[in-house]
Amino acid sequence: MREDRVLQELITELDSLLSEKSRRISDGDTDYYKELHRLFATREKTLKDDSNPRLDEISAEQQRFYNDYGLSFNWSYLNNIEQGIFTGGDIFYNKRLTTGLKWDILGNGLLDNRSRAAELEVEKEIAEKQLMQSNAEDKYKVLYKKILYLFTKSKSAYINEYLDVVSVNLELLHRLHYKDLLSWQEVLRLSSLKAQLEHKLDTYRAVEKQLVEAEGIEILSKSTPEVTNLAVPDLDIELFLNSVRNFHEDIQLSDDKLDKLDYSFLSDISFSVSAQYNIYDNLYDRPENEAVGGREYFSTTFNISFPLPINMGSKKKLAEARKRRIVQDQKEKRRNISDEITDHFLEYQQQKQRYLELYETYLMREEEIKSQQALRKIGSPDFSIRKLSNAMIDRYGAVLDLIEAKQQLYLKLVNIDSYLPNEGIEQFISGSQIENYEPKAKRKADQLYIWSSSFAEINNQKLLHYLKREGFSHLFLSVGPDTSLYRKAKAFNQLASRQGITAEMLIGNNHLVNHENRANEFLQLANRAERLQFEGIHLDVEPHTFDDWDSNREMYLRSYVNMLEAVRASLEDTSLKLSISIPHFYDSIISDLVQYADTIVVMAYETTDIKDLLDRTEVERKILMDRLAIALRPTDFSNRRELNNFVREIVSQTKFQTFVLHDYDALKELEVK
CATH class of the missing domain: 1.20.1600 (Outer membrane efflux proteins (OEP))
Structure with missing residues (x-):
């Protein structure tokens, strides 16, 4: 190019x-x-x-009630035409003029107007x-x-x-x-x-x-x-x-303001006083039917009324309920x-x-x-x-x-x-x-499977550069049966440990599940892992891939547990860890696996649905807790961003912290998409 x-x-x-x-x-x-x-x-x-039509309206109405003292001026003029037909009075007057003042003090008067103005003060504050x-x-x-x-x-x-x-x-x-x-x-x-x-x-x-x-x-x-x-x-x-x-x-609203909404019995009582000046003109005495002249005089009136029935209790309850409603609102x-x-x-x-x-x-x-x-x-x-x-x-x-x-x-x-x-x-x-703002929880997978075929084709320095750049801190690395990879693996582990990257020797031999007479083979694996400076052994043994799995499921599961017991025994005199990869349907032996494995990686493949993943791993999450790791397959995702987002979403909804990708080749293919 x-x-x-x-x-x-x-x-x-x-x-x-x-x-x-x-x-x-x-x-x-x-x-x-x-x-x-x-x-x-x-x-x-x-x-x-702060002008507002509703506020202006309330203020104007409030001022109107403050200025209304209940005092009124009245004037009336009456002109009689003829005496009554059925009865006649002793005196018949032709004209009457009345004028004076009336003062309503309680209901519909001064007191009522002041109460209404106080209520409008509450409405004004709300507005x-x-x-x-x-x-x-x-x-x-x-x-x-x-x-x-x-x-x-x-x-x-x-x-x-x-x-x-x-x-x-x-x-x-x-x-x-x-x-x-x-x-x-x-x-x-x-x-x-x-x-x-x-x-x-x-x-x-x-x-x-x-x-x-x-x-x-x-x-x-x-x-x-x-x-x-x-x-x-x-x-x-x-x-x-x-x-x-x-x-x-x-x-x-303060209590003082709310008290203005209290019911007052006086507001139901109508009490008024008035003073009138009256003039009667052209009075006629009935017998002589002659005018006897006019009359004029002052008069005062006191008027009081109240409703029946009084209903004071229900009206008081209504006022209290109104106050409680406002407070509750x-x-x-x-x-x-x-x-x-x-x-x-x-x-x-x-x-x-x-x-x-x-x-x-x-x-x-x-x-x-x-x-x-x-x-x-x-x-x-x-x-x-x-x-x-x-x-x-x-x-x-x-x-x-x-x-x-x-x-x-x-x-x-x-x-x-x-x-x-x-x-x-x-x-x-x-x-x-x-x-x-960086979250403390891991937000992407930081562990990786690398099979021997991939490891053989890549330079150690180049692989380390890639792992550091992508943030991987732990590997499950296979060296296979080819002894030529042993020296390369040892050199890699030495370099990787200096950069904070650890590795376990990955074993993918399914026939190890038939553990009888394999004690020497397990010891050899332990010695090889120590010699090549691996941190531990990782078993990716999958008896469920055998053709007779459905018919011999219980037998294989029991053999799997016995295999782990034998491998753990071979590691007694070493500092090596033991981890395993299992599918999500080994639920019946999870409690047994905890006795032997330090870390259990559950292979949650063929799903990108978090609810489905949680349903699959329900038993493992309850029993394994911090020993649990989740393995994801890059080929299940459209691109690297989708994979990383899936991991972040799992972290946000669960306590999962450890994620493993299967495998190096699949991840590299995903990166070009």
Whole structure:
């Protein structure tokens, strides 16, 4: 390929894209937290006045009742036409004028108006709290759209860079296919990725345009940092929840306010006083039917009434029930808010864990690119243009996934922020360098089977370099019956131990299950393992592969246990460990196996379903506990990322810590997919 000038030019162009246009993900610096703080601290303040139609209505109604003293002025004029038909009065008056003042003091008067004004004070306070929450929601919507715009714009810009890299790689794959070094399917796969990215770009641009049209570019773009400079923060959820609780305690209705809703018997009593001035004109005496002149005088009236039946008890209960409902509503709201915040925080933590997993994938791709570039620089035959191309494509995909994951993180932070209207979430978050988030649990398989055929074909130094790069710390290594591999295995173990990698001698002879008269053979295996400086012996003896397994299952299982007893006896005078690989259906002898094996590797093959895996290993998990390891087969997965994600998911749901891959060849094949 060195003679292919076009191919070399394409590789050089890829190098240029990597060095000049490739965006890097920050792992934390001085400005990392500042950008995050600035984004939240400068969020738009909407609804700066606290006016609200419902609040204005309550205030006006409250003022009306405060200004109503129950005092009224009345005036009336009456003009009689004729005396009655059936009876006649002694006196008949032609006109009457009455005017005066009336003062209602209790029900429907001064006292009632004051009580109603006090009740409206309670309603007003409730409305004010609702307004505060409404303002917080409006601020949340503005910041939500601002972050959505910021990340959408960033993704659009990044996809443009991504498409440049895909286009160059597509030319490169076309060239490799032209030289019969690559299948057409791989070219089509990359062409499909390019079409998907172009569709995403159109979608992001459409979203960006809609946001600008709805909010205006000035609001959305004001004080917006670069997304790769935004931290993945820690949130002090306990401190935040305490602040939310304090806020709601401050705004809850006090006992004094609630007492204004108490029932008063006086409100059912109507009591009024009035003073009247009366004028009667043209009075006629009935016998003479002559006018005797007018009269005028003052009068006072006292009027009292109350309902029957009184129902004072039921009315008091109604008022108490109303107070309890308001108090209960407040408690329920505080409890619901606390639960909602906790749920949002758990989702945030899950999103953060996903971000960190994606970040690990990004770092792996960076390492692969650097490794291939280094191999190319020194002219190593191990340099693979296909691996470089795949690593570049995967790396750009990882960065796009990281931006998307960070967007979800920030939208969740904005959601949590909305629960504290009078403060900003920025005082409860702190920026940390990404490496501080690394989970302590193992997140990928770190043990590996290597059979003798694979071991014979690879240089020790090259194998060690691969194992260190991929993070493997323990091997089950077969040297087979070929004594020529013994010296190579000893040299490998010596080198590996200096780099923290241990190995057990892998034995895959199924006929060892027939243990009778094999004591000498077991001793020879122990001596060989010690001589070659292995840490222990690992038996991959599988009697279930025999043709008569179904009919002689119990016999084989008992023989298997006896074999382990004999092997353990042969190791008594050594420091060698003993481990075994078994299928998941040896449940009936698990308790016996624990007596002899230090580690038991359960082969959980032909499944990528975690529930299925847990069902298969239920007995082993209960009995073996920390002695249990899970063996996975790379050929069951579509690619390395899918395999690693499966392991991470198992770790997150179980106490599994040890995972073994079967085997080296299968893993290498998976890496090129």
